[in-house]
Amino acid sequence: MTGVYPVLLFFAATAPLTLDQVRADPNPEHRARAAVDYAAIAERAAELANDAGDDTRLTADLNNMVNAMELARDSFVASGKTPSRQPTTFKSVELRSHEMLHRLADLRARMDPGLQPLLDGPIMEVQEIHDAWFEGIMGRKK
Secondary structure, eight states: OTTHHHHHHHHHHHSOOSHHHHHTOSOHHHHHHHHHHHHHHHHHHHHHHHHHTOHHHHHHHHHHHHHHHHHHHHHHHHHTOOTTTOHHHHHHHHHHHHHHHHHHHHHHHHSOTTTGGGGHHHHHHHHHHHHHHHHHHHSOOO
16 A cells, blocks of 8 residues: 555646646647646536535636636647547547536536536537547548
């Protein structure tokens, strides 16, 4: 058990704490991957906020998730890599975004019907980014 603890501390120390820390990464590909990781964390935080009945925190976490996904998209564009030419680079983030969409759909189903419209915009934005990556990977090679 003592061997696992330092490994956990290492991963906890390297995880970005804020979106500004993710933005500060000079490598666009690393920044993109870290942004998707941050978006997944923000999505889970939104679930917890919903469970706690904290609508303000729910909205903030959803905004952080969308901002992180947009940062990921923009960072991949800045890297010059495209899903059609480097599909392995994009496959893991495409899968993470797909999982995020499922979690958002589950969250929407558990939410109070009056709050469900809060998810419409974030789901649409994540879906557009996911679809671009997916279609780039699966589409015709250029």
